[in-house]
Amino acid sequence: MPSLTVPPGAPPILQSLTVPPGAPPILQSLAVTLERMLVRILVLLYLAGAPALAQTLCQPNASNGYRVRISIKTALGNQAYEWNENEMFLFRATMAFAMRRYYKTETYNVDNIIVCNQTRRVSFWFVVISPENPTMLIPKADVEKAVSMSRHRINNAFLLTDRTLEFLGIYPTLAEPVNPDTPPWLIVFGVVIGAVFAGIIALLVSSLLQKRRKEKGMMEDGQDEEDRQMKGVENGINLDGIYNRGFTDDDRFTKL
């Protein structure tokens, strides 16, 4: 007696197709063919309906979806590439990569990323469906974390930046400022002030040495100085007498 194994999730109509054990063989084979056909039809319907079902999951303003906005010409100018199906495929693959990386599994595939509502901007919505359960969407928060984790890789796959590949609602983490141990300005200041102080000391030392040399020179012909002074006194009326302005042509003092 052929026993038809009815799959557990099968609709009740299939389950009621169990043939009683005492039935004639023609009936039994007819039941079998009928069941197989039904199963095939159901499977076909299921397969046909799944994308449609998934497509209904991806909608603008979907609760678990994100909108992506891409500005290729702004980023690349003359070297901008055309956005076509291949690029979209790359996007879905990159998103699957991001999900894999976040969950640390290898179950995600391109089919798990559903894209819809593409405009000529270029912008579109996407949702991520779970590989185990095609009707279940991955929650928004998890998608956000996955994107943030791999943001840099996603940007680089498209030669874009945080600004030109926007996930609306996911804010890019701010770049860590480079904080050098010594502020650069202190280095420049140190060089300048060191040079200036070295110069000051050099100039002061050299003028000191010059003065000493001059004093030594003066000491040597100091004898002549004294003679000159003596002569001055001898020559007559005191040199430190009253300055006789009548005889000067430096008449600046007469103008008072």
Place this chain on the structure above:
Amino acid sequence: MPEEGMEDNKEGEERPKWNNKAEYLLTCIGFAVGLGNVWRFPYLCQIYGGGAFLIPYLIALVFQGLPLLYLELAIGQRLRMGSIGVWNSISPYLGGVGVASMLVSFCVSLFYNTIVAWVLWYLFNSFQEPLPWSQCPLNHNNTGYVEECVESTPVNYFWYRQTLNITPNMETSGSLQWWLVVSLATAWSIVYICFVRGIKTIGKAVYVTATFPYLVLTIFLVRALTLPGAYEGLIYLFTPDWEILKNPQVWLDAATQIFFSLSVAFGGLISFSSYNSQKNNCEKDAVLVGVINSATSIYASIPIFAILGFKAHTNYVTCLNGNILALTNEFDISDMNITVENYEQWFDSLNGTHPSRVSDLKLKTCDLQTFLDQSASGTGLAFIVFTEAVISMPGSQVWAVLFFIMLFSLGLSSMFGNLEGILTPLHDLKLVPKWMPNELFTAIICLLLFLMALIFCLGSGNYWLEIFNSYVGSVPFLIIAFFEIIAVAYIYGIGRFSDDLEFMTGHRPNIFWKVCWLVISPLMLFVVLVAYVAVQAQTPPTYAAWNPDYVNFPNTEVLPYPDWVFAICVLLSSVPVISIPLVAIYRLICCMSGRHSKDSLHNNPNPYANEDYVVELLL
């Protein structure tokens, strides 16, 4: 070291001498050409109708600037002393003019070197990638940018917070900002090293400090003319608006600009020319210095305005791009379909079809003229507007470094004159003890000035600097210059002065100079002084404070000066010039009490009294 051919003064001390004429001229030019030529003249040109402003400016130069300049150089060269000695010689009752010059130079040195310190701070910070004023720093938990920076701009934030760390008002003094103290120490050390051997070292330093700005201005000119928007900036600058000449304020500002630009009445020019030999043609020097100073102003305004035009253009394009992005995103138009060129057409068509959606976007109105109208002068131009422009230029670090080195050279060469106006009179007054070498005396003065200038390193320092700039750096100079010209033209006598000039230059001054000295320049100075005081008296004493808690932040909050601050302002204006009447009264009293003593012969020597002969007769 003393050169041969030294002219001795009475005590047999050699007066230092310029190594060659070029050093003297470069020093005078460096003193006259300062920060104001770069950041004040272009601003005045812009707000007073561009090319038309040149007319009152050149008239003021010819009838007021050049005669004053010639006068100062001539008396310094003839009398061979600093400002105090010179005015004492001309008339003991007017010795106060020299004292006033010295006091004003002292006050100006305080704040001027602080500006040089700020320039140094920006220069040190220009050696970084990216420039620190190009982006906002993160706040302390790294969640976003610092709020104060986001509300204003990164450039404003760097200037007001990271440089000045300014307090919200003048009553809060804040604390000493150590990085500003360090920069100020550097500035004063550099000034000192140039002054160590007096004009020997200054003469060497000015070969660099006086010529380098011209090199940088030329480089900027070439660079700026290749930037987009430069052409609009230059047209905006030079388009003459002849109507503006009817406004008396223009003439007043032209006269004050020439006056402050030439740095007369500081006493520095008198000191510099006193180191010349007496047979130097100071007429040619004066005309040369005056003309070069004005030519530099005009030449500097070209790259400045080209760059300001570039900045306005950049701001305009950024504004438009913001609008374009908003429109593109709202209507899902293909990327880069709307460009700066076809923005108007797109906007009109979209506004026609979906006016409500377009108005919801709250697009900004972008007008190039509005951006060009945003003018700034003074520290605002250098540290806010120009630094913002430099960020947008490729290779920003190079341009920033060049710009700040240029400002530093301009400021340093002007500091030479300021400090000389203090040191030479003190030397001539014999206030320096004999045992003290010059280097030590200069060091003491520099140290004293540095310590006093530390008030400008406080949190409220910028407010104090503005006060010093407005009250010390304006009216006292006009008063001093007025007394100078009256003293020489009427008390010394134009006849005697012409004789001196004939002795020095070889020919008597022509009628133009005489008319200017006797009539035109004193009259112009008097009118400018009265008008300036009248205008100042009408403007309420307020200041613009940077207050992050202000309702309309990032606009500055206009606050009135507290009473005690206003009293200080009045003191700053009057104390330097009060020495003029004080010294006159003091001499009068001495003269009256001395009239009855035998010492009158020494006080009023009679050139025809041969005392030796008298003594012998008595014997």
